[in-house]
Amino acid sequence: MPGFELTDEELRVFLQEASEQLEILEQGLLRFEKDARNPALVQEIFRAAHTLKGGAGAAGFQEIERLTHVLESLLDEVRSGRRAVTVPLIDRMLEAVDALRQALVAIENDDAEGSAGLAAVRSRLEQLLAEEEQGCLVEWKVRVREDAPMPSIRLYQAQLILEEAGVLREVHPTAEMLEAEEHREMTALVLHEKPPEEVEAQLAALEDLEQVAWSPVSGGGGSAADQAGEQTGFGPEAGRIQPAGGVNGGAEEEQQPVLGNAGALSQTVRVDVALLDRLMNLVGELVTDRTRLQRLVSLDADAAALQEELEEVSSHLSRITTDLQESIMRARMIPLSTLFRKFPRLIRDASHQLGKEVDFAVSGEETELDRSVIEQIGDPLMHLLRNAVDHGLEGPEERLRKGKPVTGRVSLTAYHQENHIFIEVSDDGRGIDPQKVLDAALERGFVTHDAAQNLSESEILELLMAPGFSTAQEVSALSGRGVGLDVVRRNIERVNGQLSVETRVGEGTTWRIKLPLTLAIVQALLVELGGDVFAIPISNVIEALRRWKGEVEAAHGWHLIRVRDQVMPLIDPGDMWGDAYRVAWPEGKPMPVVVLQAGLAPMALLVDRLLGEQEVVIKQLDPIVGDVPGISGASILGDGSVALIVDVVGLTKEVRRRVTH
Incomplete structure (x- = not known):
């Protein structure tokens, strides 16, 4: 709690600005994990942490200030090139963002215990800050037998084992290169957390490998990694996440635009000042018409004159109320980006948990929709996206066997058509086999054999949204038992929306939500x-x-x-x-x-x-x-x-x- 009393307005402003900076931090970290060569991006992330620290200090929230100070120090090391960007580092920073967000909720609810976890998160970050990059730096060489079928799959399996051994600094060929053409040899540089002997045993257990060799690289730690890169002749693009602002940090490359100021979906709506001016002008015209009506009440005039003036006032009132309606509806419309920006983190966490590589694409986030509708569709979209990663996309090895890229694709698209907004969740995974759906429905008694004879493919797929229906063969900690599409449809129907599905076996699935522009x-x-x-x-x-x-x-x-x-x-x-x-x-x-x-x-x-x-x-x-x-x-x-x-x-x-x- 602050060491001094804040007014309600001061507290509201702090919470809103802090939430905005956390959004910038989270979205920036997610992008930075994939674009660590962008110095403008790390600068934007650093500035968000610095702004949050300053605001917390000014408001008297010392635990938030201390945690963001440590976060700022880590970002400074990344910015200066003294620390490499790794997945564990991003994980720790995102953990801090989550803790800070929970602390803001606790402050808003006047919960003194809600900020208790900040100290523990800060301690873990301080430990990370104090540590040099520790571990045994090892160079690996793996070769597949000449007569072995699908050698790239074996090398990819070996790469997964090395990734689990610690931090995979460099690798050649990369996963993308394995997808593109056939390879039989792989070299890698790993900062080990597991003993190399244990990893060697895991690699030796793979079929079709004729050589598994490793040797420690002298020096260890971060500096040795650079030396080892020179000794092994690995290219600078071979898989290590490079620190922004360092040597060849990409300053000459064209940079993507840095994240804008994105506030969370709250109970407040930002309104353009020009729109407020228009509303004020319309209210002024209403006051004028009210005065005219009051004058008509006391006016001593014949019926024809009164009728003529009443018709004129009525026509004017009709125009004003129409303009007011359109202006207020426009004020209620907010871009879908307020909702969509929460999903990259969801996809990242789900893909890491499931061991899948996912490319997540978002388009149409500038499409506007009534805020009351947006509030209702967040959970259904979250469920559809999780299902796409969990049940829709195949695992890396299965995708390679099918000749697909190792990296699966999930897309979230919104567009405006006539008087409706359409939102689509698509994946390039297994697709849904209608025959398997029908077999499951018959087995569980959702449909009779006689009725099944007359069902079209679209009617069969609609069975997926029946209460309690599931074709999931395995229980997943992420998406449970695959049930819940009936709940998704029910929530969408509450806002007068419709849910449909299109699928092609082996090619992927698209879930389409059709929504009204407004419920008002x-x-x-x-x-x-x-x-x-x-x-x-x-x-x-x-x-x-x-x-x-x-x-x-x-x-x-x-x-x-x-x-x-x-x-x-x-x-x-x-x-x-x-x-x-x-x-x-x-x-x-x-x-x-x-x-x-x-x-x-x-x-x-x-x-x-x-x-x-x-x-x-x-x-x-x-x-x-x-x-x-x-x-x-x-x-x-x-x-x-x-x-x-x-x-x-x-x-x-x-x-x-x-x-x-």
């Missing part, structure tokens, strides 16, 4: 049921038409209609929401039917009357109302009456539930 205001088709008004989001409406009673068929207790050669269930609202909403079908008169789309198969809803289209503002139902199947909220119409918002996804699920039971 939607274009809806108004219908009348039992004297009440219901609003159906236009995004879920295929068409509205009329059908005669004689066109309705019956099967298994359900009504069916045919629309353009497609048979679909016809839902009577009374079956969903009670007899008060049952539609009475008069003789000799067609009734309106609304064809709805949510998922793969459409369905039709019988209604009393079509009332037209209108924009509606969605409001949540009071908790005392409870969970009503097929209803997601309500809206107050212009005449003061209330319209219930139809949840088409929920309605579809309820129909399916009743059909299967």
Whole structure:
């Protein structure tokens, strides 16, 4: 806790700025691990640590100041070239970032115990800072027999063993070179943590190796590594992570842009000053119209003059409210980068835990979406990304056997199309075999043999999202037993989104999320049921038409209609929401039917009357109302009456539930 009292505003500013600097630190470290030759990047990371240290000191949070000081010292050694960038070093620094983030949460919650772990993390960093690079520096030579099949796979297996032995300083050929062409010899330089004799025994156990030789390199430590590089003739690009700012530090190379100032997704939204000015101007116009209306109340004029001025004021108010609506919606829109920037760390940790090499690509992060939608899709995206790394991508050896690059690819893409935002999670892994999905569904009783005969490939893949369904053969500590896609879909459907999947066996899988731009205001088709008004989001409406009673068929207790050669269930609202909403079908008169789309198969809803289209503002139902199947909220119409918002996804699920039971 600080040694002096901060005002609430001062504390809020400190927490916000500290969170922003931690984001820069984390994202910078993740990039620096792959781009250690970028001196501008290490300078940006160092500046973030320095800024955080200064802010914590000024606010009186001494433990945060002490930890960031040690972090700053380590970064200074990296910046000056005195310390090489290694995976263990990045791990320790990311551990410090996590501890600092937890401390900020503790400060916000006024939890005095929440910062207790900072001292232990600082102690580990201080120990790392005090240590010179210790260990036995060893040069290895490995050769595969001339008649051995797939020699590159054997060399890659040997490389993995050497990586586990300590810090793999240099290696030739690299993993990328092994992918590109066939090699039978490998040389490597390793700073050992394990005894070389133990590693030699592991290498000797590999098949098809005719030579495994090692020899210590004189000098040891960091300086000997440089000497050994000269003795073995390894090239400067052979696999060591070079310190930025050192010799050949890449100052002449074109550098990638350094991370910008990225704040965490919090309960605050940054708004452009120009937008605030526009809102202020619109409020000023509203005040003017209010004054005009007040004047009209006291005005002694004939009806025609009053009507003319009222129409003018009404027209002006309509324009202002439209502008206000658009401006406020724009203020609620935030870029997906606020969410996407959390995922590189997730992919890094998952790939290290699983022993897989993953190239993670993100595009479309500048796409904007309503913040209430973004808040709801974080967990589903996290689950899909973990599944892509864990279950989607093959291991390195399997990828080599299939002729694929050792490094798997996972991509996260967002784009805007019409009135929706699409987010895709793709991998270039095994793909999903529909036949295996169907076999698992039959074995577990998710579908009958008769029903299975008529399922299309897309309908089979949709079984993946059934509650409790899994094709995972092995339990994973990262993704559990492979279950949870039903939860992912349910969370996406809560924001009126849809989840679908495309896959090719042996080539990869793409999960696609379709989302509305905003949850606050939607274009809806108004219908009348039992004297009440219901609003159906236009995004879920295929068409509205009329059908005669004689066109309705019956099967298994359900009504069916045919629309353009497609048979679909016809839902009577009374079956969903009670007899008060049952539609009475008069003789000799067609009734309106609304064809709805949510998922793969459409369905039709019988209604009393079509009332037209209108924009509606969605409001949540009071908790005392409870969970009503097929209803997601309500809206107050212009005449003061209330319209219930139809949840088409929920309605579809309820129909399916009743059909299967």
